[in-house]
Amino acid sequence: MAGVADFADPIGGRSSFFEEPYMPAVVDASKCDGCGTCQDNCPSDAIHVEEKVAVVKPENCIDCNVCADDCPKKAIEMKL
Ligand code: SF4
Numbered sequence: 001m002a003g004v005a006d007f008a009d010p011i012g013g014r015s016s017f018f019e020e021p022y023m024p025a026v027v028d029a030s031k032c033d034g035c036g037t038c039q040d041n042c043p044s045d046a047i048h049v050e051e052k053v054a055v056v057k058p059e060n061c062i063d064c065n066v067c068a069d070d071c072p073k074k075a076i077e078m079k080l
């Protein structure tokens, strides 16, 4: 029988539609150098550099794409 767990996100950004917050901005830690440009430019205080890697606070993210556009390392992808 199908349950909530069967709605696992195929792109890996969320574990289910119901249990995790919406998270459009995803950082590739292998590309991020911790420059802080995303943190400085985010209009919603939704991304911060922690230990030299940017980390998204999904409940604050408004899916504006600014961080992905401005990242010099192209380390941020927008997931829908
Ligand atoms: S702008 Fe890009 S490289 Fe710089 S901290 Fe943010 S994600 Fe990392």
Ligand code: SF4
Residues within 6 Å of the ligand: 025, 041, 042, 043, 044, 045, 046, 047, 056, 060, 061, 062, 063, 064, 065, 066, 067, 068
């Ligand atoms: S998509 Fe916009 S609101 Fe979300 S983390 Fe990036 S700059 Fe901030």
